[in-house]
Amino acid sequence: MLLTAQNNSKSSFSNETIKRIHLLSPGFEIEQDLNKNLSFVGNFGFFPAFYSQGGSLNKRREGIVWAPFIDLQGRYYTNFNRRLDKGKSIENNSGNFIALKLTNYFPSENDEATTDALTIAGFVYGIQRTYWDHFHINLESGLMADLNAAQNDSFVLPWVSFQLGYTF
Template identity: 30%
Template sequence: MAALLSCYSFSASAQTDVPQAQAGAVESLFNVQAGIVGIYVNYEMPLSTRWALRAEAGLDLWYYDAYKYNGTSVIKDKGTFFAPDISIEPRWYYNIEKRARKGKHTENNSANFITLAVKYYPDLFKIGGPDYIYVPNQISFTPKWGIRRAIAKSNFNYELGIGVGYLRYISDSQFLARRDDVVVDAHIRIGYTFK
């Protein structure tokens, strides 16, 4: 009986010594990323070995091409400005375990993923652009496929993703011709992971 209890206590203590991050499992990550059209801060929380929940806040670069009346005539005005966005997405890193079995690098969630990106653009503020330009309140739901890799096994990373989804304008502006639209969501980013 004493031998059985000592085996049980050895087994229980051995299980608590298992490291938190195992090869081929999704990790908890805090990232800062920059893309062609913005800068973002995000956090990925593991839900299982292949699932993570990602929350993100960022500034997207918007382009405008508008006509304005300058007092005597109508002139064409165009340029860019930054506007905030908030998103949340469950990510399924579907090949992270397969990459680990093949001996490939999986740290920093280096794997391919499928996600449903839910993105909200609040009409809070903008950086740059004229006063008459604004981003109407809108929300989008976009299924996406993507790839994430660490660069040279470092904390630097890159991400690519693409998807087509549904966009809903939630502002009650009289200037919006329609409430629904199709959105193409593509991103190319490079970033750094803080651990």
């Protein structure tokens, strides 16, 4: 079965405000168009941080800590004209983008583990599509810098993110 983005096309700048709910990292996202190719994205939610503590397998404790986060992005969509020329939709900003990204994970804990605050920033390349008017898929990859690390310990880390959700 071939998946294609929805049939109606946004062919000119329409100053959309797009709202989404994400399922894998439960959260709420708002994307505001600034012009035809630029948008600003704010995402607020909870990230499942997996942990494993202890030595031997029978004494090991494993679980999930839900870390609250805020993610801000400035996106530039690189292929809207090419998608329109091919008769594909750019509705709900279905397209490829590059973005400047800033994410802050707040500290959290459960009965067995805690997570520290983490702030990362960097550049990502992403592919975003909306199918059947509401089904949202987003895949991002890039390089992020840990802004919490001490100056001697600072490092750049690879970033990959996959989101499934519902677009209003």
